[in-house]
Amino acid sequence: MKKIVFLCGLLLVFIGESLTAQSSHVTCRHFKENFHTTHFSEKTQADISRSDTIDILNYAVTMDFTNWAAKTITANCNVRFTPKINNIDYIDLDLEQLTVDSVTDDSGQLNFTHNDTLLHIDLPNPLNINDTSNVTVYYRGIAPLDGSGFGGLHWTSNYAFNLGVGFLADPHNFGRAWHPCFDNFVERATYDFMIISSGGRNAHCNGQYLGETILGGDTLQHDWRMNDPIPSYLACVAVANYATVQQNHNGIGGNIPITLTGLPADTTDLKNSFVNLGSAIDAFEFWFGEHQWEKIGYVLTSAGAMEHPTAIFYPDFIANGSTAFEDIMAHELGHHWWGDLITCETAEDMWINEGMAEFSSHLFFEAVYGFDNYINRVINNHLDVLHYAHIEEDGYRALSGIPHEFTYGKHVYNKGAAMGHNLRTYLGPELYRTGVQSLMDNFKFSDINSTEMRDHLTTATGIDMTSFFNDWIFNPGFSDFDIDSSQVVPNGPDYDVTLYISQKLRGAPALHTNVPMTATFYNDDWSVFETEFMVSGAQSTTIATIPFDPVMIILNQNSDLNLARSMELLDIRTPGLHGGQRGKMQIIT
Template sequence: MKKFLLSVLFFTFFLTKVFSQIEEDNRPVMIGEWTQDALNELRNYELNQKFEKHNFRATTQRSDTINLLHFDIHLTVGNGLNQTIAGYSIVEFKSLMNNVSQLYLDLLKLNVDSVIQNGQPLTFNYSDSTILKINLQSAMMQNDSSAVTVYYHGHPFNDNSFGGVYFNGDFGFNVGMSLYENPHNMGRTWHPCYDNFVERSTYEFHITCDSQRMALCNGALLDTAHNSDGTITWHWKMNETLPTFIAGFAVSKFTPVHDTFNGINGPVPVLFGAISADTTAMKNSFANLETCFHYFEDHYGAYPWNKIGFNCLPFNSGAMEHAGSVVYPQFACDGSLYYEDLYAHEFGHHWWGDYVTPYDPSEIWLKEGWAVFSEFLFYEGVYGAASYKSHVADNHEIALHYDHVFDLGYCPLSPMPAYTIFGRTTYTKSADVVHTLRTYMVDSLFFGCLKSFVQSHAFQNYTSVELRDYLSNCSGISLDNFFNDWVFSAGFPHFSIDSFNVADQGNGWYTVTTYIRQRLDHAPHFYHHVPLELTFMNDEMQSSVYKVDVSGPCTVYQTAVPFNPVFAGLDLENKISDAITDEYHVIKNVATNNFPQGKMNMYVYTVNDSAFLRVEHNWIAPDPMKVQIPNLHLSQERYWRVDGILSDSFDAKASIQYNGSNVQPVTSYNGGYLDRALITNVEDSLVVMYRPSVSADWQIDTDVLFNYQGSHTDKKGLIWINHIKPGEYTLAIFQHNKVDSLITPVSDSCFTIINVKDFSPEEKISIYPNPSQNQFTIEGNLLNQSTLEIFSLLGEKIYSQNLPKGIMKTKINCGNFGTGIFLIRISDSEKNIIVRKQVIIQN
């Protein structure tokens, strides 16, 4: 009874801690720089309005004809009562071709009064309120320069969620990017422009408002003019070039707060724009901004803009990275540090997205993935490496759990499908991939080459291919495989240790042969040259770590270890973002031990001295049953692996949660979508399956207790495993009419043992010489007729022959095999594997 009460208390606590990012005190939940509500509206829009796929207007092509050099914008900005803008914009441009007689500018749903060139009115067409088609005075030749002045006014557009011009009380401001509009840039909602990613121009702003308010813009404040009608014109100038989506204005009764940070290139002014009621809270919320500034400069290079600016605005959908003048929501200026990763995200954009800009929206990961990674880097710089690791792990769980649900499938990072440009993959998996790239390159090369890259591409556009080539040349590491695997392909790889063998060398060293298996989570091909850390530990928890280059379905790695290992683990520190979430603990006391990344929690009853325990949650299907149990269907979505260094007396009770609900909104971290394909029957039909190793078959674990939590049909509940054991666990369900989803068969070239038979002492096989050149011999005694097969490490079968029963000696000519490690498998007629060995060929 005591154990039961402890379990109830423990699991009640566990339910409140399942997910790390939840709504707290009704605070908005952030996903990247958007609020959960904004992204949920986007998903509903895409589902219900049939968002047009692959249909971005080709405004980029206009930038090949005319280069827009400079905007001199003169606008009077209204407020919540008078929600209008009025004025003119002088557009300076240069022809890049001969015989250019028209200028097409993006301008959305405003009223155009006139267009002037050289003091003369021009004819124009603006019938669709989308493209302003201007007939120039005369045809321009290549390198000719000119300017037009466009007079316009009206009620500027916004998409009611994120993007456009907004008015609220004393506030008037723009947000330069839209979730919905096509194209996503929103510069055209307040001035005529080329609204694409590639056009970069300098800006001058003359923003006029009533005398109680001030205007904040990109660049430096040059002067203010007090006009005869009682208004004030605020004159700002931005000498660095901007794409339209990061140019902006904000008007209100600001009481600006000023500071200065000493940067690599000298003092950098800081401006916090807030109304007087928000200034103290805003300063407190940005307490770690200076540490962030220095850490980003250390890792990305000198801050590239003339000032740091954040404007605290009544905008409840998120934030926007206007360069040096960030749109920042009032709810995040609350005096706490709760949203500091949001300003870290926007600040990271000042390098990734603002300073160097993706070529077009299909490469959006190049700014958003790097901005989310900047959040992780912020936590590392302010709170240490453990905080970085924790936030990477939380993000990785979201990527594996929710991205494909929200984004209606698995997407590559580049090119990102148009219908999910601002989906989950853009943020979470992209940051996963940047974290993984850090591991591929190691810190010194990674950050050194990033600094060099942003300097060499300053105020320019770039593509994934250009980033790949630059980082490869800079580091001397070919990143072709990395980008082909992680960036240009959807899904994830999955790596696991199939088995390892230990041979005592007799001198205190041990030869360990490890079979590393790769499977795929919706990825189109096996990944190659993945640098994984392989950790061996002995029974005293002494450890030794080796870096293994893993390719294809199977990698065999052999090394000498200075102790007898009893544990082998891959990627214990989660440096590679494969289809596993996991964590480990050293357990010394009887207590509750939670493994949130492993999606398992434990109460330890008995532990002698200490135990090392690792729990993996694997986001792929488990191996199938070897002997099928009628009408029983294994989960095709996940399984657990429990391993470590445990004494025979170790005893613990574990819980796992099942949740097949399709809870809306998808953007909530509610735990759903885990078992939706499995649970198509009442929950009474669920069972827990267990196997101690990959060589064993799955069996029903009866030593469990189900808590259906009141309903047997809502697909949610808890399962207690009364005595957890090392091995693998998964869920299964009895249903006579269930048809499992089609899963691509997994190659057994890593010799995942389907049916192992212990061979008798007489049945010994030798391979010699090993290493070999041109020829080697297989010799031994077989009790049955068998089959010999030889595989490359990529799983390709390159040789096979039948072997006779009895004493045999077979010579294998291997001159055409090439040089490398090859895998030998001998199996009998019932597919029992008798021998699996490796031979090294040195031709």
């Protein structure tokens, strides 16, 4: 029997509460959070149950932006829908603040009421299942901006554009700020956009550009068509004096058209800031599967990064010609899988959208800059979570079931990203790819919740994901593991090492189970041997046969898991100052 001493030239530094996160990493959340002030509720009726009675098939939005000085719109929206149950004699749509002049269907004018939030329309005759019908809503006014300053219709001297979520709005979906809709995460419809502008401005929306029509003078109508169904919060419009750079990328399924759109003076910087976009596409297709949208587009605006599919809105001030903000570029592209292709069923599962999009950006850095860059970002991200998430958000939070005021907070984005890394380790890279690609394929263009994600990953990989989801998604807090003692017994030329491992918790209600753990054994000549095994509950025991008598053993040395502690390994063999990414040590002889 031999007690292993944990100090022999190689120093393990656990980074604790007293250090400050040194990350200069900026995520799109920072642009959003700057606006976040207080919470208020203006909950509409846009709950999921409405989508159980009626399926919206298509929105055709005609919107006139020619009254540029007054910042008012004149619009109509044709909503084509089909009942899912019999005897539907009304349709409720969400529309925020705008003035409704009239509502019609093929038979003429319809009776309606509008209480500034909910537009209730009486249908002339009850409709039954498969009685596809349509209503057209005529409306105008100043389209609202969310109280946070993020969300709704933004209008500056150069740009008019919407951002599809409101950070204070309840629900957060904010399609209703500019067109009548079912404003939830579940309802999906195709879109036609007919956007009227003047003064040399043109319009960008989701999907495919069909062309322009001269309406008289310098007034033009720009037509767009979104063939893939999207929820209302992902529909978009931006009007400005735009120029577009066309590119192409050879993806798994063939050519992917790319459009980079900005004011003419900004397109060169935009191109230079996006030099690694192709690598981002390749990385995400490798991990998440074939890109499913008809193109990839980014459109510069004056504020906010928002993942409207095929027309991602991106702040002009970070497309500055450098690659300093390509984490945001990658995060938003990650949404083309996480959030846009498969969408959280409710805001309470926003980690599926935002946490996994943030983790996507880490995978992008791995693909372009290597594994060390990746793991350094993973560790920095997690260190930030360990330091601040429970302080900023009033306690340790389960990722699933996050309260409304923390929908776009640190748990969702950063602990969510940290759990993306853990998920990769629980499954291993190959099964992670298999599971996620199957998930994307099975749930594409629809919604998903955490339970469905757990069950589908389990089925697709053959790995029971119950423990992972119970421990890291459905409950708050963190686990960590220590070697209490070890026993070494010679076995021929090898050594049988028994490890006695204890589990400790931070902010978690129950001991974690079935955690894949790695132990790294060091010989006195610095040679290394690694083993993998499972740990569960308060005490775990594992036996490994290794080719030397170890002088040191470290658990989770490579940060394969984000646990209750973050750590850094400093390899110190000589006196002097030794520094890592996060810790420093002066060794004096």
